[in-house]
Amino acid sequence: MVSVGGRSRPRLPTMIQYSGVMQTNPRPSAGSRSKILSWALWDWGSASFNAVIITFVFAPYLTKSVAATEEAGSTALGWSTAAAGLIIALVAPAAGTRADSGGRHKLWLGVHTGIVILTMFGLFFVRDSPEYLWVGLLLIAMGNVFFVFAEVSYNGIMVRITHPDNVGKVSGFGWGMGYAGGLVLLVILLVLVIQPEVGLFGAGDEGGLRFRVVAALSAVWFALFALPVLFTAPSAKASKPSGGHPIKAFIADYGALVRRLVRMWREEHQTLRFFIASAVFRDGLAAIFAFAGVLAAGSYGFSASEIIILGVAANVAAGAGAMIAGYFDDRLGPKPVIIVGLIVILIGGMPILFSDNPVVFWACALVLSFCVGPVQASSRSFLARITPTERAGENFGLYATTGRAVSFLGPAMFAVFISLLGFQRAGTLGILLVLFVGLILIIPVKPESPAKSMQAQTKR
Incomplete structure (x- = not known):
């Protein structure tokens, strides 16, 4: 088991060596093992939304069984997802700023997580008939929006339970728990609900009950594992009063955010470059998972059960x-982990272009998956290391926004290269191109210390 805990340390200024640059950083108290585990259990539980609802089970049910045609369902899902992404891009940064100013990351994590869980429960009422399609799409879109809002506060809490010596380990532990939670839940649902002729709670095919039960059980799973962090996460002092009319306060926060972006353009060049680079390569990483099942079925003839496996x-x-x-990450810094991971992904993805052998695809898929986790975790660690605790929500709100701002790149390049070269596996080249651009963009980025970042942000 990965050891991620540490002794509590006083909040004193410390000098840390990071990528060859000495930094002065007020060190937050190191989270105990129990606090870090409680925090990571949210990642474990949240996989029920990402892996089950979005990727492998419920969204395919919507497009294939609920929609009148698979093409119509896929198109509608694309539009609803795009609308959710637009809302996230517009609102997430200001939502993070509001959480920072009120010192209420734990409160907003609970509120937003609760809304996501309610949308998952709502999917139980989506039967396999076209008139239910937009109900399902609306619930999934709402879940997407509030899930990202929850992640902003969740990542903000990570900054408060780690210190510079273990933030990479903790971030990686959280990502790993998310993947583990997803696979455990998928196996449970496959055995108890999806594969049996009559599954748990009498789940069968009539009325789409099998998939509706999956949604309800996934909601329960998320609720159970989201609770620990809400009881154990440290509270933070408000950086400024959070009173006033909510709409006026939100507008004021957004105005402050715009001014901060202008200052970032002028003074925080490296942080801005990181946001841009990470947005590009994170979109490529998302595309790997988004289209892995499509390639497995279309180019390699995998069955539905084989895709779940x-x-x-x-x-x-x-x-x-x-x-x-x-x-x-903790020994060398997050940037080398990101660069090496992207290089291995680029090399490991190339054989898919030239071979229709399922064994080759299996090998490539596992190599790519093994590297996706480190790049994602170290990207979050990179931002945590350069973020002052007072700006955690704001920065992770920007992180969510920039990730969504270019979310069209991977899917668009996948489609473009299939059209240009005329076979489905060619779409892999489009995804690899996006990742290559992200690699080129991250190489020159140099980390800024939280102290320097905070000084630039507060400069008038």
């Missing part, structure tokens, strides 16, 4: 990679 294996590989890489 592939998903389980991919989660195991990604989780193991994230946990292992956490040690290298």
Whole structure:
């Protein structure tokens, strides 16, 4: 088991060596093992939304069984997801700023997580008939929006339970727990609900009950594992009064955010470059998982059960990679982990272009998955290391926004290269190109210390 705990340390200024640059950083108290585990259990539980609802089970049910045609369902899902992404891009940064100013990351994590869980429960009422399609799409879109809002506060809490010596390990542990939770839940649902002729609670095919039960059980799973962090996460002092009319306060926060972006353009060049670079390569990483099942079915002839097994294996590989890489993150810094991970992904993805052998695809998929986890975890660690605790929500709100701002890149390049070269596996080249651009953008980025970042942010 990965050891991620540490002794409590006083909040004193400390000098840390990071990528060859000495930094002065007020060190937050190191989270105890129990606090870090409680925090990571949220990641474990949240996989029920990402792995089950979005990727492997419920969204495919919507497009194939609920929609009148699969094409119509896929198009509608794309539009609803795009609308959710637009809302996230517009609101997430200001929502993070509001959480920072009120010192209420734990409160907002609970509120937003609760809304996501309610949308998952709501999916139980989506029967396999076209008139239910937009109900399902609306609930999934709402879940997407509030899930990202919850992640902003969740990542903000991570900054408060770690210190510079273990933030990479903790971030990797959280990502690994997410992947592990996803695979455990997928296996449970596969055995108890999806595969049996009559599953748990009498779940069968009539009325789409099998998939509706999956949604309800996934909601229960998320609720159970989200509770610990809400009881154990440290509270933070408000950086400024949070009173006043909510709408006026939100507008004021957004105005402050715009001014901060202008200052970032002028003074925080490296942080801004990180946001841009990470947005590009994170979109490429998301595309890997988004289209792995499509390629497995279309180009390699995998059955539905084989695709779920592939998903389980991919989660195991990604989780193991994230946990292992956490040690290298703390020793070498997150940037080398990101660069090496992207290079291995680029090399490991190339054989898919030239081979239709399922064994080759399995090998490539596992290599890519093993590296996706470390790159994702170290990207979050990179931002945590350069973020003052007072700006955690704001920065992670920007992190969410920039990630969504270019979310069209991976899917668009996947489609473009299939059109240009005329075969489905060619879409892999489009995704690899996006990752290559992200690699080129991250190489020149140099970390800024939280002290320097805070000084630039407060400069008038």
